[in-house]
Amino acid sequence: MMLPTRWVKIIKDIWSNPSRSLLVIASIAVGIAAVGMINNAGRIIQRDLYSQYAAGNPARLNIYISGFPKELAKSVAGMREVADAQAVRTLSASLIHSDEKKSDINMNVLADYQDVRINRYNVDEGAAVPGIREILIERISARKLGLKVGDQVIVEIDNQRQYKLTVSGIIHNVYILPMTIFNEAFGYISMETLEWMGEMPYYNRLDIVTAANPGDKDHVLNVGALARDRVIEPAGYQVSGIAIPGIGSSPGDHWAHDQIVGFVLILQIMGVLAVFLSCGIVINTVSALIVQQIKQIGILRSVGAVRSQVAGMYMANVLIFSVLGLIIALPLGLAGATWLSYFAANFLNFDVTIIDLPPSVAFLQIAIGLIMPTCAAAFPILSGTRIPVYNAIYQYGLGTRNKVGWFEKLLSKIRSINPPLTLSLRNTFRKKSRLIFTLVTLTLAGAMFIASFSTRDSLNAQIKQIEHYTVFDASLSIPGGANRSTVLREAMRIPGVTLAEGWSEAVGVFVDASNNESEEFVIVGLPYNSRTIDPVMQQGTWLQGAGLPQIVVNADLVQAKPDIKIGSKVTLKVGDHKRLFEVVGITSKHLYGSRIYMDSDSFTRLTGRQNQVDVVRVIAQPGKPGTPAVQEAIAQQLQERFKNAGLSTAIASTQHNFFKNFTDIFNIILMILMIMAGILAVVGGLGLTGTMSINILERTREIGVLRAVGAANAAVLQVVVVEGLVVSLLSWIFGALASVPVAPALAAVVIYAILETRLNFRYSVEGLFLWLAIVLVIGVFSSLTPAYRAARLRVREVLDYE
Amino acid sequence: MKSNGNNHGNHQLIELKDVTKVYHTPAGDFTALNGVTLSIGSGEFVSIVGKSGSGKTTLINLVTGIDDPTSGEVYVGGTPVHTLKEGEKASWRGSNMGVVFQFFQLLPTLTVLENVMLPMDLSSRFPISEHAERAMALLELVDLADHAHQLPSMLSGGLQQRAAIARALANDPPIIATDEPTGNLDTKSAESVIKLFENLVDQGKTILMVTHDSDLAKRASRLIEIADGKIV
Structure with missing residues (x-):
């Protein structure tokens, strides 16, 4: 053809x-x-x-209950508002690795493995039902711990009793928070195995699916309250918490x-x-x-x-x-x-x-x-x-017949610099539409680059701020609580530790004048003059004395419950106890979620728990947390001492590790942002290279004239490269201006995506000047190739160019 | 053989009536042609001579429709070229006018044969199946058939100018307009190009040639001299 x-x-x-x-x-x-x-x-x-x-x-709802029999699940499932309910026993323990290292493991027991109706799991390998002295391991945990079917693992309960279990199956459970992110393994065992491990055969969590409006958070929480009030508590079981599964998710999401x-x-x-x-x-x-x-x-x-x-x-x-x-x-x-x-x-x-x-x-x-x-x-x-x-x-190719506008006239007044430099400067503005296009690309790249750095700085600033709330070397949770004096005495015996504080925690609700209850919030009882927290007050003051009916809330709580203000008189209810408090201060957000702080004495009066603490925080030099190695050493001793004293078998955490967990997740997102900024920089550079190439092509004859009147290679290179640098510098200025709205917007989107919260924005001056360096390098390199090409042209062929 | 601009041909193929062309430049207006009236008959071989800047290239550009007069009328084969729009002039030129430039202006990525086929492709005057055969015949006419499949850059200036002439003949236009066709050639090549033009005139074509070479100009059947934008 x-x-x-x-x-x-x-x-x-x-x-x-x-x-x-x-x-x-x-x-x-x-x-x-x-x-x-x-x-x-x-x-x-x-x-x-x-x-x-x-x-x-x-499950749309988890209700945490003191030990109950599986029949209670049937009673709750019989409610008109409930589609189904399933009893679960959860138990925190430690899994000992082959190299003697420990990992946290969340062990679960289901009432009937043959008929799992809520949060159903799939079997990847091996058995679907754990036999006696067997454990089904979630596949992410198995992968991270290097476990396979047939392996034997040691599970340690209360840091004392060790039991050898055989991995009989690897299962896939999409409902649990994966170990890769939350650093806790997950496994299923049978109630017989639990009993063999010396635990009482009861259940402690109800998973619920509501009959109607399963995505309506308020409705689902109301159904939980109904189940508590109508079925669970009348049957004699104590509800310790009602929560939507997930991280601030809506039910069913x-x-x-x-x-x-x-x-x-x-x-x-x-x-x-x-x-x-x-x-x-x-x-x-x-x-x-x-x-x-x-x-x-x-x-x-x-x-x-x-x-x-x-x-x-x-x-x-x-x-x-x-x-x-x-x-x-x-x-x-x-x-x-x-x-x-x-x-x-x-x-x-x-x-x-x-x-x-x-x-x-x-x-x-x-x-x-x-x-x-x-x-x-x-x-x-x-x-x-x-x-x-x-x-x-x-x-x-003449390119000299452009209209002479006000800008060109202005430029023509710049006369005190050498002619090649003047030529570069005037050349920059000769093709305005092309210049605008190049500037837009580079400006966008610059704005995104600075925005990425600002996002990183905002996150880091937030993390830095959280340090105000974690002024300790190590902390240890004490499941079930322990006597304050005993805890502090043991903690102070650790060599180097000069300060120990016991904090208490409870879950409570706000009760309004009509006796309506809010969703549940965590209440923290701590010494009013605590030295392991240095709260950043947004409004009002910190707690002012022991036993005063005062509370301080954080900004997360205010966001969840906007009617809370400084001076508000609120009634808090924990279990059957109610007390009136005044809100005296609002602290900044600090990634723990909503928090209510009150003095330990007030906490005792509200909860009825006498001198009980749930967490101990220790530090060697008050106000100045140690190095990661120092913190690790103190954490190790804290863990050992409390285990030996029979106070806690939990794993102590250091302030350093607490931050590391956050930064690991941030870093993935930030890496993507940086790659994006890098791609934009490369594309911006390509755009500038293209523009400079066209400019040189258009001015081939002018370059010939320059050569004919004696311009050496260096002079031709200078004319071109300086033009590239002027464009770069301009793009940097525009990029800096554009980053003023772009950076906070990107930071807000990213931070909200990660943390579900809106944080303070911090502009990255470092990013601004780093981009200046990059954009100048881009300017030089983008114009070098066209510049060398121009410098190589011979006078005769250039002047023949038509 | 000097002319005062009056018709020497059989009938008026090209007519310019009181044509003026003024270029507006930042340095001020420049009148390239000033009230030129001229008739050229079919089958004439006309040389246009004059000093640099006299307006001879402007004259040929107005005849080919490459440029527009500031005032006056230009008729070619009865077509009022001065009234045509840019697109209409391009179509008209494709069928009625072959243009040969001093610097050949062949498309560098196309072979010689493809360069000659290009105007046929643009005008659809000949069936596509005939394009290659016809282009080859034209290349034979200009004695370039052996170089048909070479790129222009592989040919000497003289051969490139022959290729440009073959391309100008692609759609069998009655007129060939050429601006300094030998300006970039050695004497031998220039001679062969002029012979080619003479052969074309013998075949009934009208040739309009701008040149500064008075010896070559004398080879034409009619000579028009321009000075300061006027025919003298």
């Missing part, structure tokens, strides 16, 4: 400059692949995670639902940016193509081509780029979606079922892949082909 000559030209043009063609194809492919990756992965994650989550009938939504939102922003930048590179490269071929356009017109034919040729050229970009983007996007889906599956503990490219995502990619480059290229093509034949053939 005979190919029309126009098509031959199009194909040869593409082939004649492979690096330029590859740049356009690659930039289209990257943008479209990003769209495919993000949309498809979002779809796969939501399809598989949420379907697997819903398939196992998730996956525990990380809000974080997933936030993360997908961040990825969507990245996708839009990627498409935008692809668009920019297409515009830039097609502009370069048009500039380079403007004379050819003139020739085409002189031999009879009408404008639509010429424009059609270049549009066809772009369309070929688009199709080639799509051919790469579709599988690349699918590969990206596969990676992201498996990354999420590993992180959130679900199975990816099918990796496919649904028509909706493919259509979206194809539509954007064809429309975006065509629309982006339309402007340079239409404006390039509009040029009259005479100008295209005889005028192009």
Whole structure:
């Protein structure tokens, strides 16, 4: 078949400059692949995670109860408002590794493993039901601990009694918080095994699915209160807590639902940016193509081509780029979606079922892949082909007939610098639309870069602020509580420890004038003059004395219960005890969630617990936590001493480890943000390189003149590189200005996605100046290649250029 | 053979009536042509001579429709070229006018044969199946068939100019307009190009040639001299 000559030209043009063609194809492919990756992965994650989550009938409510028999679950399930209820026994213990290291393990007992109706699990390997002296291990825990079916593990209860269990099955439970994130293993054992381990055979948690409005938080909590008031407490069992499973989730939502939504939102922003930048590179490269071929356009017109034919040729050229970009983007996007889906599956503990490219995502990619480059290229093509034949053939390359506007007149007044520098400065502003495009790309990159750093700094500042609430070397929880004097005496016996404090905790509710109860909040009793906390007060004052009816709440609580204000008189209820308090202060947020602080004496009066503490905090040098090694040593001794004293078998934590757990999660998000900022910087650099190349191409004859009048290589290089640096510097200024609104917005989105809270924003001056350094390097490197090309031109060929 | 601009051909193929062209530059207005009236008949071989800046290139650009007059009328084959829009002029040029430039202006990525086929492809005057055969015949006419599949950059200036002439003939236009066709060639190549033009005139083509070479100009059947934008 005979190919029309126009098509031959199009194909040869593409082939004649492979690096330029590859740049356009690659930039289209990257943008479209990003769209495919993000949309498809979002779809796969939501399809598989949420379907697997819903398939196992998730508990909408957990009611924590003092020991009860499984029959109580049947009674609660008989309520009209309850669809189903299931009894669970949970027990915290330690799992001893082969190398003698311990891990926390949450052991669960179900009443009937043959008929699991809520939070159903799947068997990956081995048995579905734990036999006597056997344990089913959740697969994430098994992977992290290196366990397989048939292995034997040692479970230690109360830091004293050790029991050897055989791993009989590896199960998959999508409802628990994975060990990779929360550092606690999970296993199922039978009630017989629990009894064999010396524990009483009772249950302590009810998992509930409500009959109606299972997603309505208030309704679900009301059903919990009804179950407590009508069935559980009348039957003689004490309810210690009613909670929605997850981390601030709505009932029935996956525990990380809000974080997933936030993360997908961040990825969507990245996708839009990627498409935008692809668009920019297409515009830039097609502009370069048009500039380079403007004379050819003139020739085409002189031999009879009408404008639509010429424009059609270049549009066809772009369309070929688009199709080639799509051919790469579709599988690349699918590969990206596969990676992201498996990354999420590993992180959130679900199975990816099918990796496919649904028509909706493919259509979206194809539509954007064809429309975006065509629309982006339309402007340079239409404006390039509009040029009259005479100008295209005889005028192009002079570039001196631009209108002299006020800005040029202003620039012409700058005379005290040397001529090459003046030339660089004036050259920068000669093609304003091109300059604006380059500035927009680099400004966006700069704003995102500074925003990423500001997000990191805001998180770090928040973590730093939390240090005010954790002014200790080590802390140890004392399950069930212990006598304050005993605890403090034991703690003070640890060599080096000069301060020990006992804190108490309870769960309570606010009761209003109509006797309505709020949701539950954690109440902390501590010495009013505690030296292991240095609260950052947002309003009011800290607790002012022992036994005063005062409370201090944190900003999280105010967010959850906006009617709480300084001076509010509130009634708190713990169990059957009620007392009136005055709110005297509001502290900053500190990642613990909602908290009510009161003096230990007030706490005793409210709860009726005499001199009992639940947590001990120790420090060697009050006000100055030690190094991680010092903290670790103190924690080890605290743990040993309390174990030996029979006070606690829990694992002591250090202030350093507390922060490390947070920063590990932050770092994943920040790494993605930094990669995004890096990509933007690279793309911005490519954009600047393209712009500088076009500028040099357009001014080839001027460079010839410069050479003819004696400009050496260094002078030509200087003219070009200084122009690149001026553009960089301008983009930095605009980037800095743009970062003022962009940085807090990004920080707010990211922090809310991670922490479900709004934190104070901190602008990163370090990021601002680091970007200045980067953008100057980009300016130099982006202009070096065109500059060297210009410096290599010989005077004769340059002056012949027409 | 000097002309005062009156018609010497069989009938008026090209007519310029009181044509003026003024270029507006930052340095001020420059009148390239000043009230030129001219008729050229079919089958003439016309040389336009003059000093640099006299307006000869402007004259040929107005005839080819590459540039527009500031005032006056330009008729080519009865077509009022001065009234045509840019796109209409391109289509019209594709069928009626072959243009040969001093610097050949061949498309560098296309072979010589493809360069010659390009105007046919743009005009759709000949069926696509005939393009290659016809282009090859034109290359044979300019004695370039052996170089048909080479890129322009592989040819000497003289051969490139022959290729440009073949391209100008692609759609069999009645007029060939050429601006300094030998300006970039050695004497031998220039001679062969002029012979080619003479052959084309013998075949009935009208040739309009701008040149500063008075010896070559004398080879034309008619000579028009321009000075300061006027025919003298």
